[in-house]
Structures are given as C-alpha cells and as structure tokens.
Amino acid sequence: MYTLGEFIIKNRDRFSYSTESLLRLFSSIKLASKAIHKEVNKAGLTEEIIGSSGITNVQGENQQKLDQFAHRVFIESFKSRNVVCGIASEESKDFIVIKGKQEDISQNQYIVLIDPLDGSSNIDVNVSIGTIFSVYMRKSPIKMNLTIEDFLQKGNQQILAGYIIYGSSTILVYSAGNGVHGFTLDPSFGTFYLSHYNICFPKMEKIYSINEGNYYKFSNGIKKFIRYCQEKKDNRPYTARYIGSLVGDFHRNLIQGGIYIYPKTASYPEGKLRLLYECNPMAFLSEQAGGKASDGNQRILDIEPTKLHQRSPLICGPKGMVSKLEEFIVDCE
Numbered sequence: 409m410y411t412l413g414e415f416i417i418k419n420r421d422r423f424s425y426s427t428e429s430l431l432r433l434f435s436s437i438k439l440a441s442k443a444i445h446k447e448v449n450k451a452g453l454t455e456e457i458i459g460s461s462g463i464t465n466v467q468g469e470n471q472q473k474l475d476q477f478a479h480r481v482f483i484e485s486f487k488s489r490n491v492v493c494g495i496a497s498e499e500s501k502d503f504i505v506i507k508g509k510q511e512d513i514s515q516n517q518y519i520v521l522i523d524p525l526d527g528s529s530n531i532d533v534n535v536s537i538g539t540i541f542s543v544y545m546r547k548s549p550i551k552m553n554l555t556i557e558d559f560l561q562k563g564n565q566q567i568l569a570g571y572i573i574y575g576s577s578t579i580l581v582y583s584a585g586n587g588v589h590g591f592t593l594d595p596s597f598g599t600f601y602l603s604h605y606n607i608c609f610p611k612m613e614k615i616y617s618i619n620e621g622n623y624y625k626f627s628n629g630i631k632k633f634i635r636y637c638q639e640k641k642d643n644r645p646y647t648a649r650y651i652g653s654l655v656g657d658f659h660r661n662l663i664q665g666g667i668y669i670y671p672k673t674a675s676y677p678e679g680k681l682r683l684l685y686e687c688n689p690m691a692f693l694s695e696q697a698g699g700k701a702s703d704g705n706q707r708i709l710d711i712e713p714t715k716l717h718q719r720s721p722l723i724c725g726p727k728g729m730v731s732k733l734e735e736f737i738v739d740c741e
C-alpha cells in the first residue's frame with residue numbers, strides 16, 4: 409500500500425513542477441485535514457465545534473464554528489511550509505499574502521484557492537462535509553507583490569485540484585493533471601494510503617443530483633432534463649441522490665456514475681456555488697476523470713473570473729449526461 413508521499417515520489421516524472429514543492433504542499437494539506445478530521449469526529453460532544461459562530465461571512469452567509477476553525481487551520485498550515493505565497497479562501501473577503509523566508513522566497517510560488525469546509529449546513533447533523541482546494545502558479549514576478557490577477561486565473565491554468573471528504577472515512581482525492589487518485593486516512597496511523605487509483609466516471613450512468621425542492625425556480629431546460637431523468641426509457645429512470653454537500657454528492661457520483669447540477673435559480677440568478685473555490689476544482693477533477701463540466705453554456709475551465717467570490721452554475725459528471733443537459737438548455741432558450 410502506497411502512502412500519498414510514496415505515490416507522489418513514484419510518479420514524479422508525471423508532474424511538471426518540483427516534486428519537493430508538491431510534497432511540501434501536500435504536507436500542509438494533510439496536516440490541516442487531519443486536524444479537521446479530528447474535530448469533525450467529536451462534533452456533538454463539545455459545543456466548541458458545532459453551531460453558528462454568530463458571524464456572517466463575505467457571502468452574507470452564517471459562518472459555522474467549524475468553518476472558522478477549518479479556515480484558520482489551513483492558513484496556518486500553509487504558512488508553516490514555505491511553499492505557498494497567497495491564499496484566497498471562501499471564508500475571507502480578500503486574499504491573504506504569505507511572506508516566505510527571504511533566502512528561499514523563490515520556493516513560495518503556489519497560489520491556493522480553498523473552501524476550507526464545504527457543506528457546513530451538514531455539520532450539526534453528521535452528514536459528510538469536505539474541503540475543496542485548487543492550486544495555480546503565481547503570475548506576477550517573484551520579487552513583486554501579489555496582485556488580484558494571481559488569483560483570477562482561468563480554471564484551465566490549475567496545476568492541482570482536489571478535495572477531502574470527511575465521511576464514513578476521510579478520503580483525499582486529487583488530480584495533478586494525470587488522472588484522479590484517492591487516498592484514505594488510516595486514523596490509527598494518521599497516514600493517507602492509496603485506496604482509489606485512477607478514478608474514472610463509470611460507463612453506466614445512474615444518478616442525478618439536484619435540489620429538486622427548487623424545481624419551480626429552474627429554467628425550462630433544467631426542468632426538461634429532470635423529466636428526462638425520470639422517464640422510463642433505455643437505462644432510465646436514473647435514481648435521485650442529493651445530500652446538499654457538494655463534496656459528498658460529487659464523490660458519490662464520481663464513484664457510481666452521476667451528474668451534479670447546481671443551476672441558476674430565481675434565488676441565485678448567477679448560480680450558488682463559487683467559481684474559484686468550488687466549480688473550478690470540481691471541473692478539473694471531472695475532466696481528469698473522463699467527464700465534463702459546464703455552466704450550461706460553456707466549459708467551466710474556460711470562464712474568465714472577474715472577482716474572487718464570483719458565483720457560477722455548475723453541471724458536472726459523465727460526458728453524455730452533461731452534454732444531454734446542455735442540449736436541453738440550448739433547445740429551451
């Protein structure tokens with residue numbers, strides 16, 4: 409059984425950036441995710457972790473205590489490894505600059521975009537939640553200050569993306585542009601072991617995931633697709649599965665074959681999910697797993713971001729299902 413570190417070293421020729429910096433980056437991601445895993449596992453035992461922090465975040469949403477904890481843990485962990493120069497987090501209004509040690513400042517070249525704890529409405533009810541991360545190279549020259557352009561890069565510039573699901577076990581799934589691989593945490597050793605090699609969407613399409621409670625707020629194309637999923641024809645009806653936790657819904661669909669949809673709605677005319685922290689990393693993983701990701705009209709990874717907390721519709725999953733939904737959207741326009 410390979411550990412995550414061993415797997416990266418074994419595949420070092422397939423990664424176009426320094427293996428050492430990738431290992432240090434993963435070292436901070438693993439450290440923070442183990443700290444969150446530990447807290448998530450005792451949610452319910454202590455009031456320090458569950459419930460609202462009483463603070464409203466930049467999105468105007470109620471921040472949970474665990475949201476804040478996860479944000480702090482990831483920032484501190486990235487700071488400690490001298491590999492990241494800037495972080496943008498869903499929980500923080502502006503980007504955060506990390507000053508590297510002057511003598512080896514050239515090592516701090518990674519820009520990280522992160523949703524430290526996604527699906528926070530599920531924390532208090534023991535349902536899977538996750539962390540989503542996305543990594544780019546800085547664009548500005550090393551000795552200059554970071555600018556917003558370092559963060560507003562198109563998703564097709566990602567060099568690494570992934571998520572950690574805190575579910576029945578804690579699993580880290582990532583892609584560095586050479587397939588999608590999953591590592592399960594063995595909590596007794598505190599080590600992530602390779603458990604899912606080269607994950608691809610299965611050929612058999614089975615599941616559709618959308619918050620159908622919003623049916624009357626959807627466009628006609630989305631409504632038509634839902635009726636198509638429910639029709640008895642070919643290998644349909646598909647089964648409906650929706651947790652309301654992007655990482656949980658995406659992970660299940662990736663393993664079992666399903667489409668995830670968060671479209672524009674009357675309440676969220678731009679879509680609800682954040683392009684930089686949620687849509688781009690999931691789109692990168694979808695494509696790496698042989699699938700597709702779209703906002704309904706264009707490839708997610710080709711969208712030009714204009715602001716840090718920009719929202720976008722997200723449709724991702726097996727190619728055939730995503731293309732079918734795109735057809736319905738165009739037909740109904």
Ligand code: AHM
Pocket residue numbers: 469523525526527528529619652653654655670680
């Ligand atoms: P969050 O970042 O505030 O946790 O919100 C994102 C979550 C996703 O995990 C999930 O897919 C979606 O919001 C669920 O939204 P809804 O409850 O509207 O279906």
Ligand code: MG
Pocket residue numbers: 498523525526527686
């Ligand atoms: Mg989120």
